[in-house]
Amino acid sequence: MEDTIKVAGGTGLTADDIKSGKIFLTEDSLDCAYAWDTGVAVNRYLAELKQGKIIATRCKKCKRTMLPPRLFCELCFIPCSNWQYVQDTGIVNTFSICHVHWDATRIGKDEKPHLPAVIEIDGASEGMGIMHLLGEVDPEEIKIGMQVKAVWKPEAERTGSIIDIKYFKPL
C-alpha cells in the first residue's frame, strides 16, 4: 500500500556534523538565579522541620490531614487553619534507585545511587505522601510498604528546609 503521509524537513545532524565545525552554532546561558518566598503554610512547615518536627494542616470539611501543609484545601476549596503534628515515620509508597543526576549526567563509580521515594507519613491521611530520599539501606532490600523513619540533621545544622531530614531509613 502506498504511504501517502506527508513528511517534510527535520534535517538530522550527527555528532560528527557538529564536531566538523561546519554547522554554525550560537551558545548562551541564562546565568540567573531565583529566590522564592516560602509562603504562609510552607513557612511554618520549614520552621517546624528546623525543630525536628513534621507538621500538617487539617481540612475541617474533608478531614484530610495534609502534607505538605497548605493554606487551603484544594478539594474543598476552603481555608485550612488547623495545624497538627504528625510522626516522622511512614511507609514507602513507591521508590526508585536512580543512577542519574538531576542534569542527566551519570553518577560516578564511587557514588551511591540516589534513592528517591514517596513516603506516606504516619499521622497524615492515608495516601498523603511526600517525596524524599531513603538511606542506610541496601537498595536491593527496599520494598514498597516498608516502614521508615526520618534521619534528621543535627539541630545546629538545620536551616528550615526539607533537607533538614537527611533521608528516611528502615525501622
Add this chain to the structure above:
Amino acid sequence: MMRKVAIVGAGMTSFVRRALETPKELSYQATKVTLDSCGLTLDDVDCIAHGTAPDAFDGLHQNGEYMVDGCGGWNKPTMRVYVGGGTGIHAVVHGWHHVASGLFDTCLVVCEEKMSSALPHAQAFFLTIFDSITERPLEPNLLWIFALEMNRYMERYGYTKEDMALVAVKNKQNGLKHPASQFSEKVTVEDVVNSEMMAYPVSRLDVSPVSDGAAAVLLASERVARRLTDKPVWIEGVGWSLDTAYWATRDLYYPRYTDTAARMAYDMAGIREPDKEIHVAEPYDPFDYKALHHLEGLQLSPRGKTVELLRDGHFDIDGNLPMCPSGGLLGVGNPIAAAGTMKVCELFWQLRGEAGQRQVPGNPRRGVAQSWGDLMQVSSVVVVGN
C-alpha cells in the same frame, strides 16, 4: 450550539535527535506540508492554535511568539496553549474550540519542539518543574517521578520489567514503518531489559528519546470540510483534566486525570463502551509502562489485565484494539508537543486508510489519541471518527 469540526489535512517533519532547522523552520515545514496535503494556502486559514512545551528546551522564552510566523500566524488570530507534555493534543482541543464555537471556519494547529538546544540535557531543565521549596532541594530528576510511578504501577498488579518492555518492543517495531521515525533498529525484550539502568525500574530503552520536530493538522467547519474533501475525519469528542500538583499525595498506580478527560470526550462522542467502540488508540507513551497505564485510564483495558491483553496480541496492529500503530513516542520520537500532534495525524491517516505499511486492517472508523504532561497531572483526549 457547537458546530461539527473536521480534520482535513495533516503533516509533520521527520523527528530527529538534532535538527539543522530552527524552531521556526521546523514549524514552517510541518505547516506547509499540511496545507499542501489539502490543497490550501495561508489565505484559506482563519486562525492558528499552536503549542510548544517548556520554553526552556528551545531556549527561547516566549517561544510561541517566536515561532508564530513559521506556523502561518502572520497577522492572524493566534493563540498558544501549554500543558507540558499534554500540549500536542491540547492544542488540537484548543483549535477545535476555535472552529466549534463558530468564530472561525478553519484553524491550523501546529506544535513544535526543539529539545536538542538544551544542554547538558533536556532533562536538566525539568528540575524547575518541581516545587521549588518542598521538592527541589532534593535535587530531583524527571526520571524519578516516572520511576516512582512505574514501580507503583508494577507493584500494584504484579507486572514485571519484561512485561513493560513488550510495549517498547511493539511500539518501536511499528515505528520502523513510519517515514518520519527517528529509529531504524529493531529491539528485543532482552535489549530493553538489559539496557542501561537509569532509575530503577526505568532502563534506557523504556524511555522515548529526546527529539526535534514539528507536526500540524488543519481543522475545518463542516461546510468547508465537505467542500475540501470527501474523507473528512470528524472530531467527535474532546476532553481534558488536570489533577492536583501535590503529586505525591495521590496514588500513582492509576491515572485519574486520564480517566476524567477520557470520560468527558466519550460522553461528547456518545461512546458508552470505549473498548468496543474505539478501533485504534494512540495513548501517550513517553515510557513503555505509560502506554498501558493510559490505556487503563482511557477505559480501553480493565485495570490489571492490560499485560495479559498485550501478551495476547490484543494491541497489535492486527489485534482487536491496535495501540500506537504510529510507533508512538517510543517508535517515532518524542519532540514533546509535536509528539502529541503526531498522534492525531496518525489517526487522521489511519481513518482515511492512508497509513501505508502501518495501516490498521478492517477500515477503522473511530480512534482516540491522548497526551499527558505537567507534573504527572494532565491529560488531553481527542476522539475522532469518520
Add this chain to the structure above:
Amino acid sequence: MGILERNSRNIDNRCWNPGIKAFPVKNVYTAGVAGQRFFEELKENGKIYGSKCEKCGLTYVPARIYCEKCFDHLLEKDWVDVGIEGTIYSYTLVCKTKSGGPKEKPSIMAAIRIADGLLIHRLGDCREEELEIGRPVKAEFKPKQDRTGSIEDIMHFKPL
C-alpha cells in the same frame, strides 16, 4: 546592590537557592537551514544575503526559507546579495548593562533597514551627533580569519 539581593533582603521566610546553588544549564542554537547559508556568506565572502518572495515583492533580510505572508518556499534562486549598506531605521543609546548597572561607555544599537528587512546591530566608529534616522550606514566586518559564522562577524555598521 543587585535586584536579587534587594528583593530578598529582610525576608525571614525566604528559601534561598535551596540545594543546588546554581542551575548550570545552557542552550545551543543551530543557525537553521537559511541561517546556515546566510552565515556562510557572511563568514566566507563578507556578503549579506536576503531572500526575495516574487509573489509578495518582498526581500527578507536575513534570508529565510519561507515568506511569512504567502508561505511560499523561498528557494536557492530567490537568494539575493543585498549589499552591505543600509539606512538607520531607528536607534537607541544603551547606557545600562544587561543587569541594570551603569555602563562605562554607552553603546549605540540600531535597527538597520536593508531591502525589506531590519537587522539589529551596533553602530560604531561614529559620534552621537552623526546619528540620524534615515542616514545610510555600511557594515564593517571583522578580518576574515576572525569570523566564525555569526552575526558578530559584522563588528558594527558605520554611518556614511
